[in-house]
Amino acid sequence: xxxxxHGLSVLEFAGIGPGPFCxxxxxxxxxxxxxxxxxxxxxxDPRDVALRGRHATASLDLKRAxxxxxALALCETADALIEGFRPGVMERLGLGPDSVHARxxxxxxxxxxxxxxxxxxxxxxxHDINYIGLSGALHAMGREGQPPAPPLNLVGxxxxxxxxxxxxxxxxxxxxxxxxxxxxVDAAMVDGAALLMAxxxxxxxxxxxxxxxxxxxxxxxxxxxxxxxxxxxxFLAVGPIEPAFFAQMLxxxxxxxxxxxxxxxxxxxxxxxxxxAGAFAARTRDEWAAAFAGTDACVTPIxxxxxxxxxxxxxxxxxxxxxxxxxxxxxxxxxxxxxSLLRRG
Numbered sequence: 397x398x399x400x401x402h403g404l405s406v407l408e409f410a411g412i413g414p415g416p417f418c419x420x421x422x423x424x425x426x427x428x429x430x431x432x433x434x435x436x437x438x439x440x441d442p443r444d445v446a447l448r449g450r451h452a453t454a455s456l457d458l459k460r461a462x463x464x465x466x467a468l469a470l471c472e473t474a475d476a477l478i479e480g481f482r483p484g485v486m487e488r489l490g491l492g493p494d495s496v497h498a499r500x501x502x503x504x505x506x507x508x509x510x511x512x513x514x515x516x517x518x519x520x521x522x523h524d525i526n527y528i529g530l531s532g533a534l535h536a537m538g539r540e541g542q543p544p545a546p547p548l549n550l551v552g553x554x555x556x557x558x559x560x561x562x563x564x565x566x567x568x569x570x571x572x573x574x575x576x577x578x579x580x581v582d583a584a585m586v587d588g589a590a591l592l593m594a595x596x597x598x599x600x601x602x603x604x605x606x607x608x609x610x611x612x613x614x615x616x617x618x619x620x621x622x623x624x625x626x627x628x629x630x631f632l633a634v635g636p637i638e639p640a641f642f643a644q645m646l647x648x649x650x651x652x653x654x655x656x657x658x659x660x661x662x663x664x665x666x667x668x669x670x671x672x673a674g675a676f677a678a679r680t681r682d683e684w685a686a687a688f689a690g691t692d693a694c695v696t697p698i699x700x701x702x703x704x705x706x707x708x709x710x711x712x713x714x715x716x717x718x719x720x721x722x723x724x725x726x727x728x729x730x731x732x733x734x735x736s737l738l739r740r741g
Contacts, residue, residue, distance in 0.1 A: 399426020399727075400734040404569070407470055408450070408478045410434060413524075413549070414557030414585065415480035415508045416446045421562045422476075423449030424727030426734065430474075432456050432467060442720035458489045471496045471503055476565050480508040483518050493580045503578040504568040508561050510552075512584030524552035524585065531556075531589040536596065540610035540617070556588025611662070613637070619668040620645075620659065623698060630681030631698040634672070645693035649675045 404427040408419040423429040428451040435457045440447050454470075456463040468491065471477060477496065479486055486492045493505045507513060510522040528534040528551045529544075538545035561583035568579050599605040599612075610617045620642050623631045636642040646653055655671065658664050676684065681697050688695040699707060705716035705723050717726045 397734050399424070400731055401426040402734075404428065404476070405474045406430070406476045406478065406565075407432060407467075407474045409480070409486075410437065411480035411508070413480070414553045414561065415478050417554050417558030418506070418508065418561040418565075419450070419478055420446050420448060421559065421727075422565070423451070430454060430470065432470070442722050445722065445724040448719065448724070458491070464490050467491055468495065468499050472500045474500065474503055475569060476504040476506060478506045478508065478561070478565075483509060483513045497578060501577055502572060504565050504572065505578065505580045506561050506565045506583065507580060508557060508583050508585075510585045512587060513582045524549035524557075527552040527556070527585040528589045531586055531593060532597070533589050533593050536593075536609065536612075536615060538609045540608065542609070544609065551592060552585040552589045556590075556592050557583065557585040560588040560591070617662065617665055619656075619665055619672050622669065624673055624676040626676055626681040626684060627678060628680035628682070632676060632681060632684055633696050633698050634676075634694070636692075636694040641692050641694050644691055645688075645695055648687055648691065648693060648695075651675055 401422060404422070406419065406422055406427050406429045408415065408429055408431045410416075410431055410433045419429045419431070429449065431447070431450045431453045433453055433455050435455050437455065440450070440453070442448075454466075456467055458464055458467065471491075479491075487494075496503055496505060509518070510527050511517040511520060525534065525546050528547075533551055534544045534546065536544075537547055561581065564581035564583050568581050572578055596605060600607075605612050609615060612618075614621055616622045618637075620637055621635050624634055625631055634645070636645045642656070642659065643653055646656065649672070651671065656668055659668060679687075684695065685697040704710060710716060714726055716723055718724075
C-alpha cells in the first residue's frame, strides 16, 4: 500500500537544515512534496539524503511578481507549506500566511525558524549550537572540566526543529478535519530543544539532577552509563542501569558484585568506573560484542557510520538501504499496512 500520508500535498520553499528534513520525513511517509527552488539551483544530488522523495521541483524567482503569483497558485491546491526564512521575509514577498490563506484557507502554514516568529532574538541569525545553548540542553552535555560538547546538530535542527515541525503540521491537518480551517505552525528550534529537555528539567525539579557536566545518572558520570575504550581502540556503549542487567554485565566481565554493592552512590563512581575501564580495555571491541551478544547486559559496540549499515540486526530490519548508489537510513517509523516507497523499493 502507499504510505500513510498518500494524497497529502506539501509545498517546500527551498532552504537548508530542518526545513528539508521535515519535508523528507513527510515524503518518506507518502506525502507528495514539491520543492520550490531558486533559479539556478543545481539538480538534486542523490547523495543529499535530506532531499529524497520529492514529488517534483519548480524554479521560482520570488523577487518577480509573476513567480510569486505562480507560488500562490500552487498554494491553492496544497494541504501544507514549509518555509524556513527569517520572520517577515515571506510577508514582504507577498507569501505570508494572510496572503496564502486568502487563496486557500484550508492550508496549514508551517514555519521553521531558530528563535521563533517573535521575541527579542527573533530576527537574529543562529545555528543549532546557539539554540541548544540557550535552552539549557548544551550546558548538560560533555565531560567534567571540559567545554560542553555539541551533539552534532541533532537536537536543535532535526529533533527539536524538523521533526517537531512535521508533528505540528500533522496535528494542524488533523484539527483541520474538524474545523475545516488551516492555521500557522510556528516551530522554533529553541522551543523544540527546550521541549526535548523536559524529562531532565523534571529530574532537576525533583532534586535528581545536579547542575554541571558528568555528575548525573545519564550524562556519563555513572559507571553503568558511559562509553568505554577497548584494547583495539574501539569503544563500547555500556548502559545496564537496572540491577539485574548490571549483575549480568559483571558476570560476563568476571568482576565481583560486592565491589559494586554501592553503585548508586556518586562518591563511589570514579573508583568503579576505573575498575570497569580496566576490564573493558583487556579485550577488543568485537570480542566483547560477541561475549555480550544475546544478553540483557546492555553492552553493545559503538559502530562508525561505515560499520552501522553492515550490522546484522540493522541488516535484518532493513534499517539502511542503498538508493541511487547511496547508503542511507530507511524511513521510520513503520506501519502495519502502509509503507513508504523507499522502504518498499
